[in-house]
Amino acid sequence: MVRGGRPWISRVPLLCCLLLSACGGGGSGGGEKIRANAQEAGAGEQSVCKTDQTAQPFSFDMSQTSAKGTKVMIESDPPVPTKDDLSTWTLKISDASGAPVVGKTVLVTCAMSHAGGFSHGCPPVSVREVGGGTYVAEPVDFNMIGHWSVDVQVGGEVVTFQLCIE
Numbered sequence: 001m002v003r004g005g006r007p008w009i010s011r012v013p014l015l016c017c018l019l020l021s022a023c024g025g026g027g028s029g030g031g032e033k034i035r036a037n038a039q040e041a042g043a044g045e046q047s048v049c050k051t052d053q054t055a056q057p058f059s060f061d062m063s064q065t066s067a068k069g070t071k072v073m074i075e076s077d078p079p080v081p082t083k084d085d086l087s088t089w090t091l092k093i094s095d096a097s098g099a100p101v102v103g104k105t106v107l108v109t110c111a112m113s114h115a116g117g118f119s120h121g122c123p124p125v126s127v128r129e130v131g132g133g134t135y136v137a138e139p140v141d142f143n144m145i146g147h148w149s150v151d152v153q154v155g156g157e158v159v160t161f162q163l164c165i166e
């Protein structure tokens with residue numbers, strides 16, 4: 001299980017540092033505030049994406065394929081984006097025969113749905129073609145934690161990814 005594990009592990013040292021500094025930092029109200037923030041961050045980590053059964057975990061070369069066979073592979077930097085990361089996605093796009101898709105207009109859009117029918121997108125993503133079926137999309141900015149539906153439009157086709165951001 002890649003999902004969830006890596007961000008948690010990477011944050012443990014930070015959490016420990018915050019708690020240590022809270023304890024040893026002179027004992028004023030500031031320390032208590034830092035400790036409370038650290039606990040909040042930890043609680044969010046445990047709940048948001050672990051309960052999201054429909055999201056595809058981030059992984060190297062994660063991909064989806066449209067009904068007509070257009071395949072989009074994503075290499076994300078950072079590999080597991082979190083809220084407000086301005087990630088760079090390298091998209092490798094091929095057609096049903098496996099040939100690289102060149103010269104297409106590629107658009108990346110994302111949407112989050114909330115209870116009550118409200119939905120919203122993320123900031124605009126610019127996409128440039130670098131050749132050989134490779135396109136670079138940036139910045140990919142998920143500005144809320146939770147479930148995102150990401151459409152990669154390739155010419156007239158749409159390849160959709162269901163993702164969860166913490």
Ligand SMILES: [Cu+2]
Pocket residue numbers: 112113114120144
């Ligand atoms: Cu939202």
